[in-house]
Amino acid sequence: MHYSRSIINGEVLEVDQIRTMVKTTLKKKVPQIVDALNSRIRLHHRELIQMHYDHLIYIENRIEELESKSSLSVIPYREEMNLLMTIPGIKKDAAAGILAEIGIDMAQFPSDGNLSSWGRFSPGNNESAGKIKST
Structure with a gap:
């Protein structure tokens, strides 16, 4: 109430x-x-x-x-949305956000590594003077 x-x-x-x-x-x-x-x-x-x-x-x-x-x-992108939602943790809102950010044309990303790097999901290599720092 x-x-x-x-x-x-x-x-x-x-x-x-x-x-x-x-x-x-x-x-x-x-x-x-x-x-x-x-x-x-x-x-x-x-x-x-x-x-x-x-x-x-x-x-x-x-x-x-x-x-x-x-x-x-996102109705025209139903198939892409369903594919994205097969990723654990990705629901309808997140899938729509991903589509809005990167679209469906992956030609701009020659590899999956390029896409993950663009999304800042690639592991960093923080090394200085031979010492590896945590990332």
Whole structure:
């Protein structure tokens, strides 16, 4: 449940409402949290919380729009996306980012070593005066 509306509207919150929202050792402090929310949040605090909440909703909506556009833009590259997602740890967002950065034309990379070097995944050789330093 979201009690942000309750806080913004100045409604009195109960211990049971807040207890469902907190985890771990914070559960021990629920009475103090409820006391603070019910007694110390003034009108100007609620107005500021409302402004931040509105901004958060705005940002979440823009993120949804961007994700939707991103999903549409990679449709022509479904096969490449599926190949990239066979790499352990690479999910849809990472695959889309990789495609956006390097594209699908690998002619610019004569070898896999060139690609990994371009991506800064090649091991370094940090040696000075015959001493090998960690990289």
